Amino acid sequence: MKISKTYVRVVATIAAVVLVTAGCSVVGNNATEADAGQSGVAADSRTGGDAATTGNRDSDISVAVRGYEAAAGSLADAIPVSGTVAGIREATVVTETQGVIQEVLFELGERVEAGSALVRFDDRAEAAGLRQAEQQLSAARLDYESAQRRFERGSASQAELTQARAAAAGAESAREQARRAYENRTVRAPFSGHIADAGSEIQVGNLLSPGSRVVRIVDTSRLRMRVGVGERSVGRIQSGNPVQVFVSSFRNEAFPGVVRSVGAGADPLSGSFPVIIEWKNPPAFQGRSGLSGNASIAAADAETVIIAPAAAVTSRQGRTVVFVAVDGVAREREVRLAGRRGPRAAVVEGLQPGDVVISSGVSSLEDGSLVTVSIVGISTDIQ
Known part of the structure; x- marks a missing residue:
């Protein structure tokens, strides 16, 4: 069969068009992939930027932690005691x-100074008796002086001089008794303190007999507590031992005190050894006699160190x-330890009383980390 030249040219033209179309498709696909690659890079770049920004924000977040206020104490077991608070003088x-x-010259709870008048009785008779005794004393002294001059001149005997001297001494004694009787008509405060209690019969117009109770005065400038300890503990306590005192009305506050004295023998009824604890009564505290108290006595064989939570101690490099x-x-503070006992660590270098030592989340902290601290208490309270 004969194929015309025109037919051949048509077929060649169609094949060329097909090849050109296929080439454009490949180029288009490659361009699309390139564009996609560039878009992916841009997206990754933007995502990375956001991640970096987020990382910076995380570093500014404050971490919630717990902490204890460092205080001086001992790892040795403290000796717990309890008792009733009293004034230094009552x-x-x-x-x-x-x-x-x-x-009646006082009010319940009022502060009075030493020598202040509390109650006055009718003292007119005693005042008159004192004036008479003073006059009699003056006369007796004049008689004695006259007898002495006459004795020196030889006109009075030794017996007359002795009698005049005795009369003067008797008049002086009578004057002193009259003065005391007059002063007793006013009841005065024996020392400075506060009126803790008063007799219900202490009212104007009431008749009192000798020995009637007027008031109870308490000096609360310092407070004390008498406690009892057993025979196993008394050997570890001596005068001067530091004490931490807790009073019922102020449970969250510890008052530093000292052992004032230790009894030389046991109480025959309880079998315990008496120990007197004493501490200063801060003005803001206004401690009162009669409150319940607890105390921890540091043993005499205990070394004073800074107590820190054992959970706070870690190792870095x-x-x-x-x-x-x-x-x-x-x-971050580098410290030197003297030892550990249970949840407490003894620090001899690196901390000061009052430092707030972080006790939780320590493993995630770095020097400079932002923290929000909840103070649990004083380190010596850790049990």
Whole structure:
């Protein structure tokens, strides 16, 4: 069969068109992949940028942690005791005479100074008796002086001189008794303190007999507590041992005290050894006699160190460290330990009383980490 030249040219033209179309398709696909690759790079770049920004924000987040205020103490077991708080001085004031009350010069709870008048009785008779005794004393002294001059001139005997001297001494004694009787008509405070209690009969117009209770005065400038300890503990306590005192009305506050004295023998009824604890009564505290108290006595054989939570101690690059919260920032402190006992560690270098030692989340902290600290208490309270 004969194929015309025209037919051949048509077939060749169609084949050329097919080849050109296929080439454009390949080029288009490659361009699309390139564009996609560039878009992916851009997306990754944007995503990376966001990640970096997020990382910076995370570093500014404050971590919630717990901490203890460092305090001086001992790893040795403290000796727990309890008792009733009392003033450093307490006295029940009673009358020494009988009479009708004319004035009541105090209020319950009021502070009075030593020598202040509390109650006055009718003292007119005693005042007159004192004036008479003073006059009699003056006369007796004049008689004695006259007898002495006459004795020196030889006109009076030794017996007359002795009699005049005795009369003067008797008049002086009578004057002293009259003065005491007059002063007893006013009941006065024996020392400075506060009126803790008063007799219900202490009212104007009431008749009191000698020995009647007027008031109880308590000096609360310092407080004390008498406690009892067993025979196993008394050998570890001596005068001067530091004490931490906790009073029922102020459970969250510890008052530093000292052992004032230790009894030389046991109480025959309880079998315990008496120990007197004493501490200063801060003005803001206003501690009162009669409150319940608990105390921890540091043993005499205990070394005083800075107590820190054992959970706060960690190791960083071969160093023993703790983290201390300073203005919302965790600061690394290298410390030297004297030992550990249970949840407490004894620090001899690196901490000061009052430092806030972080006790939780320590493994995730770095020097400079932002922290929000919740103070649990004082380190010596850790049990």
